[in-house]
Amino acid sequence: MNKILIGEKLNTQTFSMNLESELSQRLRPIQPRSEFIHQLQSNLTNAKRIHVEERNYGLALVSISVGLFFGALSLWFLRRFI
Amino acid sequence: MTELIEDAELIKRAAEGDNDSFGVLYERYVRRIYNYIYYRTGNMNEAEDLTARVFHRSFRHIQKYDDRGVPFSAWLYRIAHNLVANWYRDRSRKKEVILEENIPSKFHYDFPEKALEKNQENERLLKALRRLPAERQQLIILKFVEGMSNAEIGIIMRRSEGAIKSLYHRTLEAVRKEVEKIDHQELPKK
Structure with a gap:
C-alpha cells in the first residue's frame, strides 16, 4: 500500500517537474510591434493634461445662506417699520 | 532597490506634469505589461488595445499613485488585471479564447x-x-x-x-x- 502511495507521489513529482520545464519552454516573453510601442509613447508624452476644475460647493452654500439671511432681514425690516 | 528609487523620482516628476519622466517609466514597463495581457487574452490586437488603456489610465491617475513600499510595476499589473477582467466580463469570452497568433x-x-x-x-x-x-x-x-x-x-x-x-x-x-x-x-x- 505504502509502495503504491510512494509511487503515485513520485509520478506526481515527475509530472510537476515535466510540466514546469514545458511551461518554461513554451511561455516566453514576446516582442510587441515596435510601431505600436513608439506610437503609444508618442501619444502619451505629447498628451496634454486636462485638469477639471471642481465646483466649490462651500462657497455656493455660503452665498445662498447670506442671500437668505439678508432676504429674511429685509422682509422683517419692511414688516416692522412700513 | 536602485530601480525603486529611480521609479519614485520619475513618478514624482511625472505627477508634477513632466511627460518625459512618464515616458521613461513607460519604456521600462510597457513590454512586461504587454506580455502579461497577451498571455491573458491570447490576442495581439487586444493586447495592444488593453496595454494602451493601462498606460493612458496610469498617466491620468499618476498623482493618485501612493508608494507604500509597493513597486510601480505592481500598480500597473493591478490596472492590467482589472482591465483584463473587464474585458472578459464585457465580451463573455472567458471559456474559449481563440489564439489568433x-x-x-x-x-x-x-x-x-x-x-x-x-x-x-x-x-x-x-x-x-x-x-x-x-x-x-x-x-x-x-x-x-x-x-x-x-x-x-x-x-x-x-x-x-x-x-x-x-x-x-x-x-x-x-x-x-x-x-x-x-x-x-x-x-x-x-
Whole structure:
C-alpha cells in the first residue's frame, strides 16, 4: 500500500517537474510591434493634461445662506417699520 | 532597490506634469505589461488595445499613485488585471479564447509537421492555463514569462512568499488536471 502511495507521489513529482520545464519552454516573453510601442509613447508624452476644475460647493452654500439671511432681514425690516 | 528609487523620482516628476519622466517609466514597463495581457487574452490586437488603456489610465491617475513600499510595476499589473477582467466580463469570452497568433517558436527552421505539432501542444497548454482562475493565470505568467521569484510575485499579488509557493503548487496540479481533461475531450475525435 505504502509502495503504491510512494509511487503515485513520485509520478506526481515527475509530472510537476515535466510540466514546469514545458511551461518554461513554451511561455516566453514576446516582442510587441515596435510601431505600436513608439506610437503609444508618442501619444502619451505629447498628451496634454486636462485638469477639471471642481465646483466649490462651500462657497455656493455660503452665498445662498447670506442671500437668505439678508432676504429674511429685509422682509422683517419692511414688516416692522412700513 | 536602485530601480525603486529611480521609479519614485520619475513618478514624482511625472505627477508634477513632466511627460518625459512618464515616458521613461513607460519604456521600462510597457513590454512586461504587454506580455502579461497577451498571455491573458491570447490576442495581439487586444493586447495592444488593453496595454494602451493601462498606460493612458496610469498617466491620468499618476498623482493618485501612493508608494507604500509597493513597486510601480505592481500598480500597473493591478490596472492590467482589472482591465483584463473587464474585458472578459464585457465580451463573455472567458471559456474559449481563440489564439489568433501562434506563440513564436524558438526554432525558426522547424519542419512543418514538427511546427504544427508544437503549435498544437502550445494551444493545449494555453487552453489549460486559460481555464484557471485569473489569479492562478497571473501567477504562471509572472513566474514563467516574466521570470519573477515567489517573493517578487508576492509583492505584486499582495501575498506572502509562502502563500505564493503554496498557490504555485496547487496551480501546477490544476494545470495537470486541465491538460488531462483536454486530452480526454480530444480523445474521441482522434
